[in-house]
Amino acid sequence: MPATHQKSRPFPWRCPACMMDEVVPSCVPYQIDIKHDGVLHAVSLPNLKVPRCRSCGELLFDDAADEQINVALRELLQLLSPEQIRAGRVQLGVDQQQLANDLGTRLETIARCEDGSHIQSKTLDNLLRVYFAVPGARAVLQGAASQIGVQPTNAG
Numbered sequence: 001m002p003a004t005h006q007k008s009r010p011f012p013w014r015c016p017a018c019m020m021d022e023v024v025p026s027c028v029p030y031q032i033d034i035k036h037d038g039v040l041h042a043v044s045l046p047n048l049k050v051p052r053c054r055s056c057g058e059l060l061f062d063d064a065a066d067e068q069i070n071v072a073l074r075e076l077l078q079l080l081s082p083e084q085i086r087a088g089r090v091q092l093g094v095d096q097q098q099l100a101n102d103l104g105t106r107l108e109t110i111a112r113c114e115d116g117s118h119i120q121s122k123t124l125d126n127l128l129r130v131y132f133a134v135p136g137a138r139a140v141l142q143g144a145a146s147q148i149g150v151q152p153t154n155a156g
């Protein structure tokens with residue numbers, strides 16, 4: 001695992017903007033435009049928990065703050081959560097590599113969707129929902145995956 005830049009150091013932290021030891025946990029209304037699938041989405045968090053400098057107002061985004069923003073974006077776009085993707089896959093007894101193969105995507109993409117570090121496209125989200133819910137769709141996709149590189153035959 002990569003080292004995180006914000007360990008559980010005791011507050012207050014030193015503010016990188018004004019150099020005062022005034023950064024403490026806070027809860028602020030926050031809005032940000034995030035590009036997803038090539039479109040900007042206005043994400044609004046009425047109560048973002050984020051370390052903030054009491055002196056100059058600088059916000060110090062840590063992993064927890066980033067995750068809150070990701071959760072809000074997924075809710076706004078009505079995308080499956082990492083937990084829902086993992087649960088759906090485990091329930092079917094397929095591993096990440098198999099799921100990636102069946103959907104025609106990469107193992108890394110599935111792994112990152114499940115650990116929350118990547119937010120899937122709406123297209124992939126729809127595909128995941130159909131895959132999890134419809135056995136016939138899985139059969140079709142698995143058939144398509146097994147035919148990669150195979151020439152279609154005329155056998156009727």
Ligand SMILES: [Zn+2]
Pocket residue numbers: 015016017018019020022053054055056057058
């Ligand atoms: Zn400051």
